[in-house]
Amino acid sequence: MSDSQKPTYLADEAELDAFLESHDRVLLEAYTDGCGICASMEPVLGNVARATDVAVALVNPRDDPPLVERLNVTSVPLLVYYEDGEPVRRVADGFQSADAVLEFVDEPTAA
Known part of the structure; x- marks a missing residue:
């Protein structure tokens, strides 16, 4: 199994920036430890990683507080879809x- 077929755990903002630079399309989940819904999303994200060419990453913004503000995290799990390093859309509906x-990742992007 290649790394692109499973979610990548990112430690901090620097790793997020490097991940965004190295992939055209990225799905990021912001999660927190102890969040049951977040944990239940992990196998779903693994399936998405295997079914698409989107790179999937997970980050715990509590581990790097500037990420909370950067991602505007108000609830988790938060999914943010990026194209060419820019956030395109987000969903935080459990x-x-x-x-x-x-x-969500295959929605047409408004030009």
Whole structure:
């Protein structure tokens, strides 16, 4: 299994920036330890990573507080979809099925 087929855990903002620089399309989940819904999203994100060419990453913004403000985290899990390093859309509506996440990452981007 290649690294692109499973989510990558990022430690901090610097790792997020490097990850965004090295991938055209990124799905990021902001999570916190002890969040049951966040934990239940991990297998879903693994399925999304295997089903698409989107690079999937997870970050705990509590580990690097500037990320809370940068990502505007008000609840977790927070999914943010990036194209060419720029955040395009976000959703923070609790648990998302694999189908819902696939639709989220494949929505047409407004020009």
